[in-house]
Structure formats: structure tokens, C-alpha cells
Amino acid sequence: DVVMTQSPLSLPVTLGQPAAISCRSSQSLVSGDGNTYLNWFHQRPGHSPRRLIYKVSNRDSGVPDRFSGSGSGSDFTLKISRVEADDVGIYYCMQGTHWPRTFGQGTRVEIK
């Protein structure tokens, strides 16, 4: 299985400040069709995960432009330009290139 490694695992942030989460995969996520299937999800306590970003950098509908995804190959980053209170929770990266699909361990974002 492709191992997805996130860092940090815990991220205390100050409101209004930027934040960044790294996700590295044990294999390249470039698919045979040329796409790179690296996706990001946000899960608030007691809620289902919600997809934020798909294929590295495409924001889902309704996702604020404070969120951005970047990277290539096996090294990816999710950035929040200015953290808001609503952004707390756990962020997961997930690869959709190889079977079985796998998730990172999750990064817990909390407000300082």
C-alpha cells in the first residue's frame, strides 16, 4: 500500500496567521492518465470529512480561497492563508492513484 505521511501531526495556530500541512507519499501519485490524484479533506469533531481540494490544487465548490493546495509527484502541501476559527479540526490527505486508496494519519489544527 502507498503510505501517506503528514506533518506536523498537531498544528497550533494563531487566528489570522497562515498554516501549512505537508503530505508525502511513498510512491509517485502521477497516474497513467497524467493526473495526480492527491486530495485533501477536513473533518470537524463529530462530523463527516469534507473534501476541500482534489487533484492537488482544485478547490471544491464553497471552499474559501484561503485554502490552497500545491505539490507534485510525491510531495504536497495544503496552505491556509489566514486561519479562522472555523478551520479547526483534522486535515487528511488521501491518494487516489493507487489501489487501495490510502489516507494520511491526519493533522490536528487548533487555535492557540
Add this chain to the structure above:
Amino acid sequence: QVQLQESGPGLVKPSQTLSLTCSVSGGSISSGSYFWIWIRQPAGKGLEYIGRIYSSGTTNYNPSLQGRVTISLDTSKNQFSLKLSSVTAADTAVYYCARDPGGSGPGVWGQGTLVTVSS
């Protein structure tokens, strides 16, 4: 807007079969290019992709659960189901159903249902 809702027993005895159903509203499970999937999350832990079924009925299962898991479609009821046999306490988790377009990951999720394996 497509919505998904899981249902099924919240308590299953060890060695028995866990059975869950996901009811889909706002769209047909037999049309469109989507996979209908199951993901689980043990309390306080991360996400595990269990398996998926395409609208054509083709299935793919996580090898870690291969042999114990079956996902099926019921197009007449616009539902899909999960069966996991020979369960143990390690199968205790919140189980989510979701719609997945493929590599881009699940964009629509159910609310999740907690299944506890205990005698």
C-alpha cells in the same frame, strides 16, 4: 443535490456479519460515472477505505479486508450495502458511505454510523 444516509445495527456480536445499507437520494446510483464506497474510522483514529462498487456493479476491495467484505447495489431501492463477515472488536468504527468520482476522492459523504462489535 445527492444525499447519502447509512443505516443498520449499531451492535454486532463477534464472529457475526456486519451489515449496513446506504440510501441515496437526489440522484440514481445506476447512472453517472461514480463509485459508491465505504470508509471506516475507529474512534480517535484515521480513515480506512474499505471498498467500492461502480454503477455497473464492478467491485474493488481493500486487500486488508479481502475475503470478508462484500459491497452490492440495489438499484430498485437506490441503495448500496456493505457486509463484513467474521467481525472482531477491531472492526468497531464509524462507517461512512460516500460517492467517489474516482481518483479525486469522495465528494459526497453520509453522516456516518457507529458500529460496535461486542458480545
